[in-house]
Each structure stands twice: as C-alpha cells, then as structure tokens.
Amino acid sequence: MRTDGHDLRHHGDAEVRDDGSALVDLAVNVRADTPPHWLREHIAASLTGLAAYPDGRAARAAVAARHGLPVERVLLTAGVAEAFVLLARAPKVRRPVVVHPQFTEPEAALRDAGHSVDRVVLRAGDGFRLDPAAVPEDADLVVIGNPTNPTSVLHPAETIARLARTGRTLVVDEAFMDAVPGEREALAGRTDVPGLVVLRSLTKTWGLAGLRIGYVLGDPETVAALERAQPLWPVSTPALAAAEACVSPRALAEAAHAAHRVATDRAHLVAGLEEFASDGVRVAGPAEGPFVLVRLPRAVAVRRHLRDLGFAVRRGDTFPGLDEEWLRLAVRDRSTVNSFLQALDRAMALAHR
Template identity: 70%
Template sequence: MTTFADTGLRHHGDAEVRGAGAGLTDLAVNVRTGTPPAWLRQRLAASLETLAAYPDGAPARHAVAVRHGLADDQVLLTAGAAEAFVLLARALPARCPVVVHPQFTEPEAALRDAGHRVRRVLLRPQDAFRLDPAAVPDAADLVVVGNPTNPTSVLHPAAGLARLAREGRTLVVDEAFVDAVPGERESLVPLLGTLPGRTVVLRSLTKTWGLAGLRVGYVLSNPETVRTLARHQPLWPVSAPALTAAEACSTPGALAEAEEAARRFARDRDHLRARLAGLREAGIGEATPCPQGPFLLVRHPRGAAVRERLRELGFAVRRGDTFPGLGTEWFRMAVRDPATSDRFAAALESALASLPDAS
C-alpha cells in the first residue's frame, strides 16, 4: 500500500507554517528560537562587505577541521546538509542502499532522484524506535541513519552504529541535531578513521544557530571521500556569508554557547514531558522513554484531528505520516521554553477535550 510517506518525502516542517501569518506558534520547525544570536548577526552583516569577491572556503574549512580535531582535507562544506545527501546519492556507488526509518526523509528522496532503488529498515514503536544493527541487511552497501533521529528523538549508541561499519559499505550518519545533545554524546566523529569501510558524518548549523535560510552544513569523512563528493559540487557552492557562519560557529566561545543551549534544551524537554505526562489518560503517548533531541514525537489515536484542533488554537505541530513507518496518529513538536510549553499543554488539553465522540 502506498502511503503519504511514500509520496510526501519532500514534506517538511516549514510547510506547516508557511503562509500562516501572525499568531501561530511554530512547534513544527526544529530551529532554536531567538537565533541567530546578536554576535552572529553582526558577523554575517560584516560579511556583506566582501560580496564583490568570490568565496574562499579555506578559512572556514580549517575552522571546522580544528573544531573536530580533524585534518582540513576531511571536511567538505556544503549548502546545508540537504546538499550533502544529494552529493552522496550522485557520487558514491550503491547497489543496495538502505535508509533506516523513521528519519529525515531527504536522504531517501535524494537517492531515489539519483535513480537508486532504496530499501527501508523500519524501526518499530514497540521497540521505542531503537535500532538493532542486525536488522540492516548484510547486502547493504550504503546505510543512512540519523543520530539523534528526527523525528523520534532517539539517540543511538555510537558503539551500535559502529557495528554497521564494514568493508565495502558506506555508513552515513546524519548528526544534524547532535550539537543539541549535551557533550555531543554518541557522536561518531571520534571514531572517524578507525572503522572499516567508508564512514561519513553530516552536520548542520541550521538548528542550533537559526540559519535555515543561509544553507550551511558540512561533511566529515576520509580525504578520498571528501574529494569524490567535492567533484560533484558546482564552483563556489557555499556563499561568503555561509562560510562566515561556519567559521564563527566553530570558535570555542560559540561551542560553549551551543553546549549551554543543549543543556537548556534538556531542561526544557523535561518540563514539556512532565506536562505531557498529565495527558496520558487522554490518549497522549510518547514515542520513546528517553528522548534526547530538541523535539518530541507523540501519538494519539486521532492524531490528525488533534493537529487540526491545535492549529485552530494557535499551535503548529509537525505531522508524522510523511515519515515512513509512521501514520496519522503521530505528530512531532519542537522543545520550547517552559512558558511556551505550558501554553501548548493547555491548548493540547483543550484540543483533546473538544474532540467529538468517536462513535
């Protein structure tokens, strides 16, 4: 059976709020509120003075390499993580690509667009969406998994992901949200160069720094893979302002700010979960008992109706049925400050109470 998740791989959270106008609180997009910070906006504004010159990515590439303790030739700067998925799909050979779902859908969309036939490994809600490495077929020569995973908020152990690495296989780990995890726990970056086969880690500056409109991210891998992917990029693929952001967000001060934001996410997530716990008898259930991302996935038997009622009450949440493995009963919400979460919980309680009798 074809589901909306099969035809809607390119549906993302911004579609929930586009054109909605003022008055709608956005819990559908996982970008930290209050960003970019003032110091970063100032750096970006100053970069406009350089727009007459062609972009030079070397300083930003070096800054990212230093930030991760890698060599410069292990870094490829991209126009967001989304470009990296396209490069991987077009540049690397794959007879049997596998995408672990539910997760961000762009990797599968990019693979399909490049002509690949994609196999899916669907994680199950009864397992709290945890990955058993043995579930990935031995024949898979390219495996894509998110960590922490969007939308489930599961943080897979790095040791388990490392078990997926093997000769003849490309292991791609999307770590777009790992800087929202205190200490960047379970990142695979420290294991780069130690695992068999080809390991690729993707990062994004979009979520923590509020730069979705700037389009900046990067690939971390071995030098050969970086060169292969780079050959499929156009000239000057990353703009001067985006390069400025990559360099600025790699400084010790920026990393300290990101760490504090990650700890604040954890506190705010606990507050939101406590409010949701009070609605269990009304049918609200969490996807995982130990979420680690800056968002939560929940379910309700009448989730689609709940989403629509929430929208009427001024809150946009992300539908779940565009993610393979999920249905209309699922929806995702971004973690916000306690005051916003209190308002949301009150609206959710009202939405649940207003549902017409199912009979």
C-alpha cells in the first residue's frame, strides 16, 4: 500500500527476509537472543493441549492483574497488528487521524477499511515532539505511538492525555513501553482518561513475532465491541500460554532488567554515532526506545554498502514525515554495536567516493 510515495506495508523484516542469515540484523526491533529458554519450554508444554479449543480466560485474567484492571477492560489479540484492524473495522469512525512518523500499520488498516485518514506530521526540527493543538478538534479517532516507532521519542503521558475528548477514541500504541526503564509515561492501567485505548505487544521484548500475541486495554464497551469483531478463537493456545507467562512476576523482573540493559547499550550506540557528527550524521533524540533514528547524507548508498558489509538496517523513507536520508537502527549489545560502527565508517567512505 503506497500513499504519497510511502510504502505503508514495508516493515523491518523485509530488510532481512531473503538473505537474513548472512546479515547482522539491526532492522527488526525484536530483542536479540529471545525468547529465553524458560519461555520456550513453557510454550512447548502447552502443545499437549492443542486438541482442545483455546481458552483465554486465565491469560486474560493474568494481563488484567498485571495492570490492576478488571478483565472486562482487557482483550487478547493476535499481536498489536490485529488490534489495529479491529479498531479500523469495529467503531463508527468519521475522521481518523494518525500522528506520524510512526508505525504505519494503523493507517494501512484504516485505509483498508475504507476510511480517509488525516495525518498530523511531527517535525524533526521540533524533535518529533507532540503538540496536542495540532490534532484537529473534530478527530474522533487519534492514533499515536509511545515510545514512537521509528523516532524513539517518549512523549509525556499527560501531553498525550490532553488529546482525550468526549466522543473521541484515543489509541496509544505502547508496544515498546516495556523497554523503557520503569515504564515511565505509560498510560496502561489508567481509567481516568476518556476514550483511552492502550495497545501492548509481547512480541518485541520476548522475541515472539512469529507467535503473534498482544492485547488491548480500554473501557468495557470498547473492548466488547472489538471482541465482537474478532473471529472465533483468534489467539492460539501457545500464544495464550506465552501471554500468561510474560506478565508473571518473573517475566516482569526480567523485562525490567532488560530495559536497563537496552538503555545502556543505546547510550553506547548514540555516543558512537555522534562521533560521525562532522560527517553530517544526526541522531534524533533523546532516544528512549530500543532503537534510534538517524539522518545522514547519501543514506540510500550507505544502507546498500552496509548490506555488503553484513549489516541490515531499516530504511526510513516508508514512514510518512521522513525521507530517504533517514535510517532506523535497532539497539544491540556493545560488541555488535562496535562492529556496526566500524562498518558504518567504511560504508560512509564508500558512499562518498
């Protein structure tokens, strides 16, 4: 799906799909070396129950308890992508607005459902920061990511809450919030913001993109409407087992530790990128997610040379509000980052010949 030259259905996995085995993956925002062994074993144990239809009650209750909510405010989905489709099809929407640059699937789902979508495009010169006044007052569905993919901007929770209106559904994609130490600025669990719908993914931190599991948090009426739009048994038994495990105290402690490690590794990556400032490299920031957005001259050629040197990075020009000078880099461990920075140095030299 292309609109205004942006391929809304291009995702990071396309950068590594064909020859990914030969490339170091900095294009996909799934935490490396996941899922952990204990989680793989837990999911594998659920396979003995495949003869029965999936029963999501225990997983739904576990997610509700994790956020201090009644189960009527929780809906399990086959990843956040399914939630975007449900939101595009279930509510009566007259004027949807998507805040960009951000994950493009919400707009793609809305357009697939026949909606005309308005965009609020945040500017690099403003640090990709949200100005609530930029969102049209009559928008009855507003979608924003926090922290935002691909900018890695973490918007203040109260700034986002200012978007709430009577009669408006405010959708906040918090797919990467558990990668933020302390989950500061999270809106998940809030019941005081009218029309708030929070989306959470369990595929990024836990390496479960192939399993498809996420959830919706919202008022009971909205959750019930979205649930009616789902097919029967939309979440598989292994995915339900994963959901229950990933909100357990053990998992939450591990995720919190991983978030601090990602913050340390990100600081190392940003410091290394800033060494290229004299060559025109600019890091959008401050970055708060498990990825960083960078702008650099001749990025198309640099990305091509990086592939030749064994590294896959995410092109930025498929995101509305960005052009071909932008690249998104997933945060990896210090050793991988050091190798990447050496390759970047070489790639930039080759691109400027």
